[in-house]
Amino acid sequence: MMRRTMRYVDGTKIKESLTCARLPYLAFHTPREDELPPTERMEVLFEAGRRLEDRLLEGIGPEEVVFPRGDWDAGFEATLDAIDRKVPVIANGVLKLGEFLGRPDLLVFREEEGRYEVADVKSAQVVHASARLQVAFYSRLLGQVRPTPRRGWVIVRDGTRVGFEVADLMASVERLLDRLQRYRRGPAHDPGPHHDDVCLDCRYREVCFAELEDRDDPSFVPGITRAQVAALRAAGIETLERLADPPDLRRVVKESGLATDTIRRLARGARAMKDGAPVRFGAVRREVETAKLAVVALLEERQTDATIAVAGQVLGRDDAFRVRYLRAPEAERPDEEFRTFVFNLAKTEGAVLTYGPAVARLLDRLVLTAPKAIETVHRLRDRLVDVKAELRRSVALPGPDRLPHLAARAAGVAAYDDAVDLELLRYLEGFGGTKEAIERRLARDVDALVRLRAFVLEGGVAEGGGP
Numbered sequence: 321m322m323r324r325t326m327r328y329v330d331g332t333k334i335k336e337s338l339t340c341a342r343l344p345y346l347a348f349h350t351p352r353e354d355e356l357p358p359t360e361r362m363e364v365l366f367e368a369g370r371r372l373e374d375r376l377l378e379g380i381g382p383e384e385v386v387f388p389r390g391d392w393d394a395g396f397e398a399t400l401d402a403i404d405r406k407v408p409v410i411a412n413g414v415l416k417l418g419e420f421l422g423r424p425d426l427l428v429f430r431e432e433e434g435r436y437e438v439a440d441v442k443s444a445q446v447v448h449a450s451a452r453l454q455v456a457f458y459s460r461l462l463g464q465v466r467p468t469p470r471r472g473w474v475i476v477r478d479g480t481r482v483g484f485e486v487a488d489l490m491a492s493v494e495r496l497l498d499r500l501q502r503y504r505r506g507p508a509h510d511p512g513p514h515h516d517d518v519c520l521d522c523r524y525r526e527v528c529f530a531e532l533e534d535r536d537d538p539s540f541v542p543g544i545t546r547a548q549v550a551a552l553r554a555a556g557i558e559t560l561e562r563l564a565d566p567p568d569l570r571r572v573v574k575e576s577g578l579a580t581d582t583i584r585r586l587a588r589g590a591r592a593m594k595d596g597a598p599v600r601f602g603a604v605r606r607e608v609e610t611a612k613l614a615v616v617a618l619l620e621e622r623q624t625d626a627t628i629a630v631a632g633q634v635l636g637r638d639d640a641f642r643v644r645y646l647r648a649p650e651a652e653r654p655d656e657e658f659r660t661f662v663f664n665l666a667k668t669e670g671a672v673l674t675y676g677p678a679v680a681r682l683l684d685r686l687v688l689t690a691p692k693a694i695e696t697v698h699r700l701r702d703r704l705v706d707v708k709a710e711l712r713r714s715v716a717l718p719g720p721d722r723l724p725h726l727a728a729r730a731a732g733v734a735a736y737d738d739a740v741d742l743e744l745l746r747y748l749e750g751f752g753g754t755k756e757a758i759e760r761r762l763a764r765d766v767d768a769l770v771r772l773r774a775f776v777l778e779g780g781v782a783e784g785g786g787p
């Protein structure tokens with residue numbers, strides 16, 4: 321007979337509830353055998369997180385709590401024993417109180433205060449709200465059995481310790497715990513699936529996609545939010561089919577509370593999804609046609625948008641493609657490379673095509689490090705034309721447009737596979753490979769940008785330089 325294991329309210333569910341409301345619900349109620357194994361991308365991220373944790377903990381040298389695998393009661397007892405022995409730093413601790421289970425990375429003894437504080441290690445350089453909430457949750461559990469910690473800590477990728485007041489987050493933790501306890505009670509509290517980019521790496525995607533397809537869900541419209549789907553439902557728009565052709569726009573506006581333009585935009589997205597083809601509805605700025613240069617940048621979000629590299633392409637000249645690496649170890653003198661890139665770009669004329677905000681952010685970084693360049697940066701920024709914005713003002717795509725290769729795929733102008741992204745992730749996370757992984761990714765983005773330019777121009781150019 322299959323043994324039914326207790327599903328706890330734990331730190332993972334707190335974190336996942338901020339990614340998708342349905343994730344913790346399914347984590348409570350879905351049999352393990354219905355979960356998909358991690359995707360290759362998630363495997364790399366998990367392994368990178370494990371390695372980082374090992375490396376950072378090695379420098380700290382904590383005492384590890386030892387207990388039989390999965391025996392949380394034994395783990396909790398051993399943790400309390402270590403606490404009462406005033407072990408300076410405890411790893412692998414367990415805090416188990418009723419339906420709540422906490423697995424803090426570290427419990428650190430503050431001798432001057434005579435109490436422990438919780439610290440968690442995260443593989444990003446940015447401290448996300450979910451990391452603070454997890455630490456606050458563990459602190460709350462610790463406070464039920466020993467003196468309540470005043471501060472919590474998140475240790476980020478480069479080893480920096482970021483502290484915060486636990487009390488500031490307690491109201492949010494209570495609200496989250498209340499929500500998670502409701503999810504735990506059963507189907508009456510199921511928040512339901514919502515199609516989103518995060519679904520692609522989710523272990524429940526088969527479960528959710530079957531339901532979403534079954535009910536022809538409006539969340540298949542790229543970029544639509546959960547709140548917008550709920551608002552449309554309140555106005556009787558429950559399917560993609562109905563959203564594609566809303567029966568009475570004025571009534572839907574009134575009953576949903578959404579703006580007319582929003583509903584029109586979502587309806588176009590629904591039509592594109594239903595037909596599996598782009599829906600054109602507007603023209604683009606003339607600068608898209610006259611531009612002579614395309615520039616893409618690679619920023620690392622997990623490292624607070626650290627700049628990795630930039631690439632430029634002279635339009636119409638396949639041989640004129642150039643990459644500049646903007647960080648060590650790929651570049652010997654990253655700042656010099658960066659200045660040369662800006663200097664060369666400033667010597668060109670006309671519009672510069674980009675995709676999304678990456679290149680603008682890159683230029684803003686220069687202002688921080690070299691304030692004298694402010695005028696040059698402003699002039700360059702004024703010349704940037706965002707093809708993603710032009711796409712959105714002229715076409716509804718049957719797929720996401722977050723990155724240039726995704727938009728090109730949705731537009732049907734290219735069929736890239738995702739191997740380049742995985743190769744890049746492996747390289748950036750230190751799993752081998754060469755810096756050519758960066759170049760291949762940038763070359764793909766430039767290629768997609770050039771194709772998207774041709775694609776939007778097919779829909780026409782606005783009279784008088786822009787709508």
Ligand code: SF4
Pocket residue numbers: 340341342343346512513514515516518519522523524525526528529
């Ligand atoms: S597949 Fe999507 S909707 Fe379902 S739980 Fe995962 S992230 Fe949420």
